[in-house]
Amino acid sequence: MGTMYKQLEISYYGIDELTDVAKEILNFTTNYRVFAIDGEMGAGKTTLIKELCTQLGVSSTLSSPTYSIVNEYSTASDQKVFHMDLYRLQTIEEAVSIGIEEYLYSGNYCFIEWPSIIAHILPNDVVKIDIRVADGFRNLSIFTR
Ligand SMILES: Nc1ncnc2c1ncn2[C@@H]1O[C@H](COP(=O)(O)OP(=O)(O)O)[C@@H](O)[C@H]1O
Numbered sequence: 041m042g043t044m045y046k047q048l049e050i051s052y053y054g055i056d057e058l059t060d061v062a063k064e065i066l067n068f069t070t071n072y073r074v075f076a077i078d079g080e081m082g083a084g085k086t087t088l089i090k091e092l093c094t095q096l097g098v099s100s101t102l103s104s105p106t107y108s109i110v111n112e113y114s115t116a117s118d119q120k121v122f123h124m125d126l127y128r129l130q131t132i133e134e135a136v137s138i139g140i141e142e143y144l145y146s147g148n149y150c151f152i153e154w155p156s157i158i159a160h161i162l163p164n165d166v167v168k169i170d171i172r173v174a175d176g177f178r179n180l181s182i183f184t185r
């Protein structure tokens with residue numbers, strides 16, 4: 041993903057701190073819309089994304105043509121938020137064929153699990169978040185360009 045600069049490092053111990061963590065992330069990235077979230081299976085990517093969505097005011101889940109890959113949510117003020125899990129995609133062509141670029145460049149919030157397969161088509165102003173699990177706590181590193 042080219043050169044990125046670490047903006048923020050957050051450590052937290054458990055789910056009860058996640059609301060504050062999500063608020064802090066959103067406060068540091070107010071001008072950004074696309075978030076590529078890396079971390080091993082079980083690191084807490086989905087859990088973090090759900091909290092980010094809650095903090096953005098997501099109030100409902102809409103049906104999506106590619107449901108298991110792209111979940112489409114809606115906020116109380118009718119903004120769409122996309123949550124993608126690309127784990128099952130094998131190639132970038134597959135991602136393109138389901139319209140990933142339209143989501144990425146829609147101007148809506150996009151939170152992406154397993155983003156490496158689409159590294160080459162991510163927007164320049166993507167936020168990269170790495171989640172690492174250590175003894176009983178999580179470390180988040182947040183990078184922007
Ligand atoms: N900060 C956390 N502290 C403790 N448990 C967590 C935390 N974040 C996630 N979990 C738990 O870890 C498990 C996997 O989380 P999940 O978000 O599905 O991971 P991923 O999407 O990275 O595979 C879930 O049972 C979730 O409740």
Ligand SMILES: [Mg+2]
Pocket residue numbers: 085086087125153
């Ligand atoms: Mg997940």
